[in-house]
Amino acid sequence: MSDGYVDTCIFCKLAKGLVRAEIILQDDKVIAFKDIHAQAPVHALVIPREHITALWEVDETHEPLMGRLLTTCNEVAQALGVGESGYRVVINSGPDAGQSVDHLHFHVLGGRKLAWPPG
Numbered sequence: 001m002s003d004g005y006v007d008t009c010i011f012c013k014l015a016k017g018l019v020r021a022e023i024i025l026q027d028d029k030v031i032a033f034k035d036i037h038a039q040a041p042v043h044a045l046v047i048p049r050e051h052i053t054a055l056w057e058v059d060e061t062h063e064p065l066m067g068r069l070l071t072t073c074n075e076v077a078q079a080l081g082v083g084e085s086g087y088r089v090v091i092n093s094g095p096d097a098g099q100s101v102d103h104l105h106f107h108v109l110g111g112r113k114l115a116w117p118p119g
């Protein structure tokens, strides 16, 4: 659970209100906020309040939470006005994917044409 990580994990701190963030929506399980270095006109992050290091740590016990996180990504996209124009949800997991914060997070990107394949 997140308490053990709150000294070292920036997103645990953020979820506890110890680090400022532009919060879009939140509930008892998840929190969505704007990315500090936006890569698109819309760039939000959706995280579980519970500390999970990366997608590789997720197992079947997390399935309800994973569903909640994806539903939240859609709610965020709708709230930020890209539900119709389109958006991309990205999870970077591990070094080759470029994960830089070791607390599971879903990127929600939109507001411009996104290139494919990603780099």
Ligand code: 5GP
Pocket: 010, 019, 021, 022, 033, 034, 035, 036, 037, 038, 045, 091, 092, 098, 099, 100, 101, 102
């Ligand atoms: P990753 O590279 O791990 O997939 O994504 C981490 C994301 O977290 C990056 O897009 C980065 O800009 C964002 N980020 C890192 N630290 C903070 C922070 O303190 N606040 C916010 N809002 N975003 C952060």
Ligand code: ZN
Pocket: 002, 005, 009, 010, 011, 012, 013, 050, 051, 052, 102, 103
């Ligand atoms: Zn954490």
